[in-house]
Every structure is written in structure tokens, then in C-alpha cells.
Amino acid sequence: EPEVTQTPSHQVTQMGQEVILRCVPISNHLYFYWYRQILGQKVEFLVSFYNNEISEKSEIFDDQFSVERPDGSNFTLKIRSTKLEDSAMYFCASGRDRSSYEQYFGPGTRLTVT
């Protein structure tokens, strides 16, 4: 069964550094998402991406964040200047099309900002 994959599984970075989190969505899916989950808190939407552009973003997704689909398979989330409060699990998800709104999550990247 196809799965969303994410790399790395764990990223440690210093405050102020840039990080790039990588995702490979399910191959025939057209919609891509990033969510995050701070330890002990609920899963929060960051951004959705379709047809090579952002279709919706949350208040969390400020100018420090960007997303890109650099090729036909990868989908990346960049945080330009990390803050301590960016420490969280970051989940990539993908969805097939508008006939089904189901979103399938990858295993996540644990980001630790020190």
C-alpha cells in the first residue's frame, strides 16, 4: 500500500538556523499538506498546496515558513529562522482529489530547536 514518506525522522537545529523538512507524497495524489503537533497538544494545520501553489495557510504559517514542490515527487517545508517554539512533530499529508477529502499522513519529522 502506498505511503507518505518523510525525512529526516528527527532534526535537531539551533535557534536561528534554517531547516528543510522533506516529504514524498503518495504518487497519484494531487493535494499536499503540512501539519504540526507540539508535544501534548493537538494536530494543527499549517498549509495546503495544490497545482504548484499554496491554496490555504494558517496564522501559524508566517513569513518564516515556505513550501515547495521542487520536482515531481518531493514536497518540502522550509523554516528560515527557527525559534524554540517551532519544536514539534511536523507531519506531511497528501490527498488524492476532490472526490475524496481523505488525507493520509506521513510518519513525521520531530524537530527540536535548541
Place this chain on the structure above:
Amino acid sequence: QKEVEQNSGPLSVPEGAIASLNCTYSDRVSQSFFWYRQYSGKSPELIMSIYSNGDKEDGRFTAQLNKASQYVSLLIRDSQPSDSATYLCAVLKGAQKLVFGQGTRLTINP
């Protein structure tokens, strides 16, 4: 009022019994609802989606939706220890954004 509300638990159920998980949502125009299972330290795993009022069954799982009362529930029949996890209710807001509840921690006791 929270957009999606769940009892955080823990909910303790004996093995073989029915586990019942509930969720309420605030936006009356919501049309699409999902249940995810999340094991500790892992990612959300989609269990069920439901879009119409009534029941939807898939194996041991039954999702129930009542749009008039703005609640969604998940029943797990013949509960197994492997069902012990946090169950997340999610509501689609707009066309793309899932809004999650805090989750209900379920423990199945052998």
C-alpha cells in the same frame, strides 16, 4: 467554544467490549468528518471518513454522524489491546483544512 471537542479520557474498556468515542463540532456547515488513530509517538492514521448522517461500518469500526446535533462518534466492537491509542476526531473546514480535536486516549484492558 472549541471547534472540535473530545473528551480527553482516559477511557478504559475491557477487552472484547465496545468502545464508544464521541466528538462534537461547532461549525454547523461542516460536511466531512474523519477519525484518526494515533499511537504514542506516531502519526495519525486514518480509520474512517463519514459524510452523511447515519452509520458507516468498516470491520470492527462504526462511525456515526448526526449533523443536526453536531456530533460524530466512533464505535469499536470486540476491542483488542492493540486498539489502545489516542483517537482523533477531525472536521474538514473549507475545502482543505482539517481541524482536529484534542483526542481521546483509549486503553483496552486484557
